[in-house]
Amino acid sequence: MLVTLVHPHTGLPHAAPAELYGTARSTISRAIGEAEGIRLRIDGTKTQVRRPKAGQPGRRAFVSGKRKQNTIKTTTVSDGQGRLLWSGANRPGRMHDDQTAARTEGIAEQFRLHPVVKAEVDEGHRGLANAFPGQVSAPPKKPKDDAPPGEHYAWQEMRRRQSSARICVEHTNAELRQWRPLQRYTTRREDYAETHRAIASLVSDRSAHRPTRRKLSTALVLVRRDAF
Helix, strand or coil: CHHHHHHHHHCCCCHHHHHHCCCCHHHHHHHHHHHCCCEEEEEEEEEEECCCCCCCCCHHHHECCCCCCEEEEEEEEECCCCCEEEEEEEEECCCCCHHHHHHHCCHHHHHHHCCCCEEECCHHHHHHHHHCCCCEECCCCCCCCCCCHHHHHHHHHHHHHHHHHHHHHHHHHHHHCCCHHHCEECCCHHHHHHHHHHHHHHHHHHHHCCCCCCCCCHHHHHHHHHHC
């Protein structure tokens, strides 16, 4: 993905990034060709973690207001076929604003630097959609109660279509949660990010090599290594 973003801005021959990333020129050419027109899907997920001991600073930071549990939140990015491209931006469960995570982890900056990138997001990332209306699509806002029935019907239909376009990234998160450590993480919270990255790499490799799916080749490898 990094190669496909950099190439249009530099115009370098495919042999140059191939040398830079230590791979074959044909691999770079195939990755650029396959990645054209990809629309990203972005979603957040939560993993329950152990409750910090009493008296420790930041003890309340991990309490999710929605689940009433101690959790760590993570952002996941997939393509339209549900293939995992990137998973990270870990933050305490109390941070309910996904837009804050997108800004502090540099995701929003990547949209600014690469205006060709487009994405589908959920309601929690509406700030991204407001900041980049031509690139990021969020669920439509619900019309007022006294709006004509036609507006409510149109809203429901638009919301259904947007949800259908995003369902693949929810399946990706479900695949990550099949791994027991991401269902409930019982060891030190400080090690969670490393464990999550390791599992995400395994999921990415597995999805990239499924015989019924085309591979994104180098694009998948680069993105899952926090290149997004």
